[in-house]
Amino acid sequence: MTQTRTDYRLSQLDQLEAESIHIFREVAAEFEKPVLMFSGGKDSIVMLRLAEKAFFPAKIPFSILQVDTGLDFPEVMETRDRWVSRLGVNLVVASIDDAIKNGIIPDAAKISRNRLQIPTLLNAIEENGFTAAFGGGRRDEEKARAKERVYSHRDEFGQWDPKMQRPELWSLYNGRLHEGEHMRIFPISNWTELDVWDYIGRENIEIPNIYFSHQRRVFTRDGMLMSETPLNPLREGEVVEERTVRFRTCGDITLTGCVESTASTIDEIIDEVAVARKTERGATRGDDRFSEAAMEDRKKEGYF
Amino acid sequence: MGTDTTRDTTHRMDLLRFATAGSVDDGKSTLIGRLLLDSKAIFEDQLEAVEATSQSKGYDYTDLALLTDGLRSEREQGITIDVAYRYFATPNRKFIIADTPGHVQYTRNMVTGASTADLGLVLVDARQGLTEQSRRHAVILSLLRVPHLVLAVNKMDLVDYDQKVYDEIYREFTQFATKLNVPDLEVIPISALSGDNVVNRSENMPWYSGPTLMHHLEHVHVASDRDLIDARFPVQYVIRPKSDEYHDYRGYAGQVAGGVLKPGDEVVVLPSGMTSKISKIDLFDQDIAEAFPPMSVTVHLEDDVDVSRGDMIARVRNAPxxxxxxxxxxxxxxxxxxxxxxxxxxxxxxxxxxxxxxxxxxxxxxxxxxxxxxxxxxxxxxxxxxxxxxxxxxxxxxxxxxxxxxxxxxxxxxxxxxxxxxxxxx
Structure with a gap:
């Protein structure tokens, strides 16, 4: 047994963990068929860790859902597979390519894969009858997220209506749904980027190695350093060179930029994050740059 | 910044959740923008976006209120329609702000924001004095039993930092507060726009000897606001692994709502009234000696009593x-x-x-x-x-x-x- 505590105080990280675990258990108890949306990024890996802790020594009582864009980093897929096999959870993969092949979504070369994730995800939720989908969104990430509830209601079309959100009081969550609707659940709403890194360090959590400093062949596009890959052909005037970089987020390989960094341990990353001058999405995510309301618009349609 | 100190502080930091109330005109968004900016919770790209917008709108100064405007419809109408959550940290404390709109029709948002708050921050415009709205905010915070209340008398720069203005608002408010449940009150004269008494002590108000707003937020004592006497454990989820390794495992998972639970405690399960003893408390893969609010743990009982979600575990002689x-x-x-x-x-x-x-x-x-x-x-x-x-x-x-x-x-x-x-x- 650990030592008796006399001050009865919990650090803020322990309080955040307790709140998140409470949310995971509440959803598992009240929803018929929850699923955890897994992107392979650090936030969704922290979610897996929290779910593991919430139900230990039982297995996580729900499946994991990943939308395969066909443009994911191979390192991220490897990490995903190791987590899935260690936890013994069921993995459901919804592939954009399959959705196009089966005529579920149009094969529109002009629509970005990022946009195509939305119908693919909504189709997978509907097809599998998932009633609640956990997401790793944090309120510190972005303006629209700052106003989103922990239990975020989606109508039959998977849409979010920011003006019709249910009031959310105390830790009393309302999971009522009608046929065909589902709930998005954000257990780490109150975590900041720094909290996530702190937790990864404290819990010694395995994350994809592209988060750590490495040598990579990159080119500059729209002010971001992009990875050289056959999936993302060079445009005129773009030059590839080798740099020492790391990624701050793990998204679509054609839209996610990296930053120059020599941070090769969690502690070094934490130091870097603590003094960072740009938000992680603003710095390295092409998908959030299209307009000031890019995230708000995608969320209304049913984005993660 | 040294690696060790960073890691240590963030791990030991405690948490203060506070709710802000006040209308756009009281300068609430400007104040929050100021707290975020001065505590370096605002990033370069966010500040640049706000500077660009302020410039394109032809403002004379950077409108910090733009930092907290969330949704497109709000920016279009220049109002706040919903509770927004903001985050910042100082070396010893992390802060979660529930930023609630102050209009008449949005009482429900304020109740929502106040429900989880340790502290309520009400803003008044020094030129206007106490309004119906500021009284209403104080009443709601008191009804929601938010234990600490701060009345920030804003826009002191527009009344020439006059002590008489502050004293009058102070007198009127403390008189009104006697009718409420306000265990702890602090009245702070500030200027959110110029930063007086927000983070840095104002040189314009030597007559004020109390804390700055940030100092108060950083030091207000919230640990004793919890009930550590009356043990309350609402059972949330029953964990039964159904695996060979944990064949007989049956644990009651939940978040401690009050008191301190220890192995050996004689407990009663409600509403059935069955009694037993706590045999073990798990926090993930560890046995722990005590559980207290707001820990999420798994409790085991000595006897095989019937316990399910919705039941409450309490002490035999102290139960609801x-x-x-x-x-x-x-x-x-x-x-x-x-x-x-x-x-x-x-x-x-x-x-x-x-x-x-x-x-x-x-x-x-x-x-x-x-x-x-x-x-x-x-x-x-x-x-x-x-x-x-x-x-x-x-x-x-x-x-x-x-x-x-x-x-x-x-x-x-x-x-x-x-x-x-x-x-x-x-």
């Missing part, structure tokens, strides 16, 4: 009384009014049931504290004292004793929407 008759203050949050004989779903801790509105005792005027006993209904954003009868016994404490076991929500069974927030009297 199961009751189907609820007397509560209710904040009504939807357009269709609350009416006698109405049936609703109720959620209290991890227990759900149905509730019938027996009668409405009175409607509370949150501006004057007058009790209107003639009222036949409660309209949207109104607060009143209501008697309910529930289908299942609830295991309640007075809200004044425990904000977790003393609160509930009401849900419309047809629409599924949360329509009411209740605080149990007693």
């Amino acid at each position: 009384t199961p009751t189907q008759d609820i007397d509560a203050m209710i904040c009504w949050m939807t357009t269709a009014p609350l009416l006698p004989r109405q049936k609703l779903a109720i959620k209290h801790t991890t227990r759900t049931g149905r509730a019938l509105v027996k009668y409405i005792q009175y409607r509370l005027d949150v501006n004057t504290l007058h009790r209107d006993q003639e009222t036949k209904e409660l309209g949207v954003n109104e607060i009143g004292r209501v008697t309910l009868r529930t289908t299942v016994p609830l295991l309640v404490d007075p809200y004044s004793k425990n904000r977790t076991t003393g609160s509930f929500i009401l849900i419309d069974e047809a629409t599924g929407i949360t329509v009411g927030a209740g605080m149990i009297n007693g």
Whole structure:
């Protein structure tokens, strides 16, 4: 047994963990068929860790859902597979390519894969009858997220209506749904980027190695350093060179930029994050740059 | 920044959740923008975006209020329509702000933001003095039992930093507060725009000897606000691994709502009334010696008693009384009014049931504290004292004793929407 505590105080990280675990258990108890949306990024890996802790020594009582864009980093897929096999959870993969092949979504070369994730995800939720989908969104990430509830209601079309959100009081969550609707659940709403890194360090959590400093062949596009890959052909005037970089987020390989960094341990990353001058999405995510309301618009349609 | 110090501080940091109330005109968004900016929670790209917008709109200065405007419709209308959560940290504390709009029609948002707050921050415009709205905000914070209240007298720069203005507001407010439950009050003269007494002590108000706003937020003592005496453990989920390794494992998972639980404690399971002893408490893969709020743990009992979600584990000689008759203050949050004989779903801790509105005792005027006993209904954003009868016994404490076991929500069974927030009297 650990030592008796006399001050009865919990650090803020322990309080955040307790709140998140409470949310995971509440959803598992009240929803018929929850699923955890897994992107392979650090936030969704922290979610897996929290779910593991919430139900230990039982297995996580729900499946994991990943939308395969066909443009994911191979390192991220490897990490995903190791987590899935260690936890013994069921993995459901919804592939954009399959959705196009089966005529579920149009094969529109002009629509970005990022946009195509939305119908693919909504189709997978509907097809599998998932009633609640956990997401790793944090309120510190972005303006629209700052106003989103922990239990975020989606109508039959998977849409979010920011003006019709249910009031959310105390830790009393309302999971009522009608046929065909589902709930998005954000257990780490109150975590900041720094909290996530702190937790990864404290819990010694395995994350994809592209988060750590490495040598990579990159080119500059729209002010971001992009990875050289056959999936993302060079445009005129773009030059590839080798740099020492790391990624701050793990998204679509054609839209996610990296930053120059020599941070090769969690502690070094934490130091870097603590003094960072740009938000992680603003710095390295092409998908959030299209307009000031890019995230708000995608969320209304049913984005993660 | 040294690696060790960074890691150590962030791990040891404690947490303060506070709710802000005030209208756009009181300078609330500017104040929050200032707190975020001065604590370096604002990033370069966010500040650049706001500077560019301010410039394109032809403002003379960078409008910090733009930092906290969330949704497109809000930016278009220049208003805040919903509770927004913001985050910043100083070396010893992390802060979660529930930023609530101050308009008349949004009482429900303020109740929402205040429900989880340790501290309420009410802004008044020094030129206007106390308004109906600032009184209403104080009343709501008091009803929600937010233990610490700060009245920030803003725009002191526009009244020449005059002590008389501050003294008058101070006098009027403390007099009003005697009618409320305000255990801890601080009245701070500030200028959010120029930064006086926000983070740095103002040189313009030598007559003020109290703390700056940031100093107060950093040091206000919140650890003793929890009830560490009366053990309350609402069972949330029963963990049964059904694996060979943990064949006989049966643990009751939940978040401690009050008191301290220890192995060996004699406990009662409600509503059945069966007694047993705590044999073990798990926190993930560790046995722990004590569990206290707000820890999420798994409790094991010595005896094989029947325990399921919605039950409550408490001490044998200190347990809540199961009751189907609820007397509560209710904040009504939807357009269709609350009416006698109405049936609703109720959620209290991890227990759900149905509730019938027996009668409405009175409607509370949150501006004057007058009790209107003639009222036949409660309209949207109104607060009143209501008697309910529930289908299942609830295991309640007075809200004044425990904000977790003393609160509930009401849900419309047809629409599924949360329509009411209740605080149990007693």
